[in-house]
Amino acid sequence: MSWQLSGFGDEVDADPVVQVAVLQALGARCIEVRSAWGTNVADLDDAQLGELDRVLRLRGQQVSAVASPVGKVPVEADPDDEVVRLRRIAHVATVLGTPYVRIFSFFTGERKPDEVRDNVLRRMARLAAVAEETGVVLLHENEKGIYGDTPERVLDLVESVGSPALKVAWDSANFVQVGVQRPHDEGFALLRPHLEYLQVKDARAADGSVVPAGEGDGQVEATVSALAADGFTGFASLEPHLADAHELGGFSGPGAFGRAARAFRRLTDRAGVTLV
Template sequence: MSATWHLSGFGDEIDADPRIQAAVLRALGASHIEVRSAWGTNIVDLDEAQLAELKAVLDGAGLGVSAVASPIGKVDISLPVEHEVERLGRALRAAEVLGAPYIRIFSFYYEGRAPEDVRDAVIERMTALARRAEGTGVVLVHENEKDIFGDIPERVLDLVETVDSPALKLAWDPANFVQVGVKPFTEGYELLRPHIAYLQVKDALADTGTVVPAGEGDGEVLATVEALRDSGYTGFASLEPHLADAFELGGFSGPEAFGVAARAFAKVLDRAGVEAN
């Protein structure tokens, strides 16, 4: 089988300047960009003038925006519901200006507590976020991330099925699953496939958690790509290499390492018979 997907990437892993982000992504054959920050400012903190300038830069480069990579839900569960709903409003405004169909979100830190003890609070907050997004035309995609409630497949499934909103789907990150001891494709794919709407491209080694280029770790990236292809997936594949540095709200690779990551993923796609543009 063959398929065509849309190649995107986290621009701020390349450089703080969106012009450089755009130039590198276009040189690597990407048609889209995932926007997490520009000029060193997080997407939810950009003002109207900055959003307009960013839109002009990306339009001038011929890049669409695949997603707003927001930090929504990367806060402690103890904060009130309204805290993240208000920030989501700003992310939705950014998505509107940039023409992004997706906003990436997370399901809250809960250090020092058991996941079952915070489940109700997580569901309450995720439901409020989904309701805020409903009717906007933008879909929230939850990223499985270590140290948040939705870190393993079973809790991710619980979350998305309990909230049960057309405005909440899943972003699949294989490296993050590896880093919490999960074999992504073997232990999570069939369980979560009905809800997967977005692919983040990152791989990792199981023994150390070190992030590596796609196909060079234990993230079962090729098997996942082949299964997505066979299921009719035609969405985005967004490069998030984290090859130089990783930190709480993101990561960095630089232009050279980002190119390494893009070429590694191109090899995976070639083996699977998937084209990316």
Template sequence: MTTTPWQLSGFGDEISPDPEVQVAVLLALGASHVEVRSAWGVNVVDLTDAQVDRLAAVLRGAGLGVSAVASPIGKVDIASDLELELARLRRVIAVATVLGTTNIRVFSFFRGPDVPVASTREAVLRAMSALAAEAAAAGVTLLHENEKDIYGDTPERVHDLVTAVDSPALRLAWDSANFVQVGVARPHDDGFELLARYVDYLQVKDAVAATGEVVPAGRGDGQVAATVRALRDRGYTGFVSLEPHLAQAHALGGFSGPAAFGEAARALADVLRDLGIEAR
């Protein structure tokens, strides 16, 4: 087994809109943290101060830490007003502060229909640099997720993004399934070594290359076990966060329900156990 356990987390709103239910399921699965995307059906960027305080009290009472705030920042068209996105980031930073985490998930912008991705590069880099500067000033870390159809959706463009912005406040959350769904048939083989030095966070779901269907870890083509092994061998001891998307997926997230979330957790546990990794 690894000498230092990895920290097990998961998207609470994949279980239920109700944080009390989220907490109960995560604790039953042995998790020590939750990744917060929404509560009571309200996205983190739209939670009121009173709701944030109430959520923090629920999590604190259960003894659960917050691994990251899974924000929607950057999940808008690159032609949108950047000042509005910076304002939304400031709100998310305030939420993260109350919840006790310095990790904030972000994205690198959609583009309009028929807009070539290469034509958006300079605008994306300017926007991501501005977001990273805001994060650095606040002492938080942005974790870029390789979401489908944003600028950074392939290993090569993710690498371009993180190296061009070149900020310690911009790091990477690795998602194998999303790579598969944009045509990276073997994401570990084709992308991990390129990006490994920038990966600070592991989000776990898998996908079938032929259909794009999201499946539990190890049951698709995402080479999840290979990436987990490589992280272990590099001495990784960070978060491993379940984002199963087994019931439905939509623009701002996904849902699994308690039973399917449990199935995803057991599949991940099998992968980790086979590689001698303890997660809690």
């Protein structure tokens, strides 16, 4: 069994050339694009996008997903702005040759999830409709502070929207950081029918600190083993966050990124999965 290893290039360096060099040295033939030259993917102009595509194609690096910031805004923000931004990012994804676009389900702020649920679902349904129209697949990432932060609310989101263009990106560390004590035990069976993409990082429940896969409380090894057992053959994308983490992303640097990659490979080796 083999999975395609990818990683957030901008956690390595701002320069895509360096990003690809480090990823390939770690055995990753794919890259998840969140920013290039310090510019978020949503803000790349056509010239920058063309140059990024040229750099990746020249080096034979496939794009696993576009890690967009869509939905990482307050639930009260103008929904039209996110629709416009998604249309642009769908174009970026098409140029870079991937169907996958990561998104989020809106910051709830001081309001309780139940108070914003209907608003969130309306917004997510609009985004899913754009995805269906433009031919991309939205990967919802469970994230701190958004509606879809726990397994139960992620399930509510994808089942209520009910679109074939809305799938789940599983992030064990983020589940730990919102108080899910045992992410695999509590959420895997619920979300596996919708799980399309694996984001690789782990976290410690005691303080929320992000650590390499298998070194925290996210039950990453259990999830890897379960995915291997049921025939998952998709992307596993390293998002280590080992040097810095902030609202719109994180950074690791080449050394820490390599440590995260080696830790994950130990887990996949034990599960009988080859990373290609």
